[in-house]
Amino acid sequence: MNSAPPDLHDLACVVHLHSTFSDGTGTVPEIVRAARRTAADVVLLTDHNTLAARDSRYEGWHDGVLLLVGEEVTPRRENHYLAFGVDRAVDWGDGSPAAICAAVTAAGGFGFAAHPWSQGSPLFERATPMPWRDIDCDGLTGVELWSFINDVGPEVRSARDALRLIARPDRFLTDPPAENLRDWDRLNAAGRRVVGIGGLDSHQVGKRLFNRWVIRPIGYHRTFRLLRTHVLCEEAPTGEVGHDREQVYAALRDGRCYIAADAHAPARGFAFWRDGATIHARAPRRAELRVIRNGAVVHAVDGEELGYEPGEPGAYRVEAHLVVEGRRRTWILSNPIVVR
Numbered sequence: 031m032n033s034a035p036p037d038l039h040d041l042a043c044v045v046h047l048h049s050t051f052s053d054g055t056g057t058v059p060e061i062v063r064a065a066r067r068t069a070a071d072v073v074l075l076t077d078h079n080t081l082a083a084r085d086s087r088y089e090g091w092h093d094g095v096l097l098l099v100g101e102e103v104t105p106r107r108e109n110h111y112l113a114f115g116v117d118r119a120v121d122w123g124d125g126s127p128a129a130i131c132a133a134v135t136a137a138g139g140f141g142f143a144a145h146p147w148s149q150g151s152p153l154f155e156r157a158t159p160m161p162w163r164d165i166d167c168d169g170l171t172g173v174e175l176w177s178f179i180n181d182v183g184p185e186v187r188s189a190r191d192a193l194r195l196i197a198r199p200d201r202f203l204t205d206p207p208a209e210n211l212r213d214w215d216r217l218n219a220a221g222r223r224v225v226g227i228g229g230l231d232s233h234q235v236g237k238r239l240f241n242r243w244v245i246r247p248i249g250y251h252r253t254f255r256l257l258r259t260h261v262l263c264e265e266a267p268t269g270e271v272g273h274d275r276e277q278v279y280a281a282l283r284d285g286r287c288y289i290a291a292d293a294h295a296p297a298r299g300f301a302f303w304r305d306g307a308t309i310h311a312r313a314p315r316r317a318e319l320r321v322i323r324n325g326a327v328v329h330a331v332d333g334e335e336l337g338y339e340p341g342e343p344g345a346y347r348v349e350a351h352l353v354v355e356g357r358r359r360t361w362i363l364s365n366p367i368v369v370r
Contacts, residue, residue, distance in 0.1 A: 066093060096278070223366075
């Protein structure tokens with residue numbers, strides 16, 4: 031997150047999901063209804079290798095929910111990329127990270143490596159690892175730092191685990207994997223600005239019957255409650271799609287966003303900013319607030335606000351943690367402020 035006052039307009043986004051235009055089981059109207067049911071403001075739809083939802087004129091406002099259509103660029107098995115701001119499906123060439131980033135940039139877009147540290151699932155043979163092979167690639171706007179379905183995959187090792195996930199997916203919402211954080215902190219500490227977002231990779235896995243009913247163990251509305259990316263827009267939504275889309279996209283490109291496990295507690299109202307020599311953070315409820323510099327904790331308080339004056343250069347970010355059902359869990363992850 032760049033230096034900014036705390037009075038920006040906070041929109042809660044559900045990111046990285048698939049509809050019947052690719053391999054999801056829900057139609058776009060059903061996805062929008064699920065978002066409205068869970069009080070999400072924005073849906074960032076990313077069907078595989080297609081912008082068909084935009085071509086079908088679904089992009090726009092739907093009774094209080096803004097649907098924006100991106101694309102998950104999907105070479106076989108690896109180097110998947112969430113591309114936004116492009117007008118046509120991306121020609122990804124040889125499928126390498128460099129080729130994908132270059133193609134999206136040339137098309138006027140930007141994007142995020144999807145589930146870049148993917149390990150697959152030991153239980154399901156089809157859930158093979160789908161990593162991003164070059165996290166240091168030029169042209170990368172950011173990374174899907176916390177990808178719920180992909181990051182939970184390694185924890186589902188038995189049928190019992192699968193049933194527990196279906197019954198209470200929020201119990202698996204603990205922390206982003208340490209490897210993800212280490213790599214992300216390394217990139218930002220080296221002077222690169224790599225934006226972190228939280229995604230779902232939600233397909234509503236199941237079976238659609240007669241194009242009317244869906245049998246599914248975990249519906250969209252249940253995943254939409256879990257993990258969100260909140261964008262902090264400089265201007266309030268006006269209802270004009272072009273204006274509102276650019277506000278959301280500018281916040282994502284600039285890192286004016288934070289990741290929130292909203293299933294633990296509503297995160298709207300969180301802010302992290304720099305005022306002169308002091309870094310500030312504000313949370314909507316009491317939490318353990320940690321200041322992280324280049325991957326290491328340098329300050330922590332228990333409360334709703336903190337102020338910290340950095341003693342040396344680095345990439346500074348804030349984490350908020352809550353105790354939920356007897357376990358300390360990550361609630362909020364800010365993007366970094368770079369102090370030079």
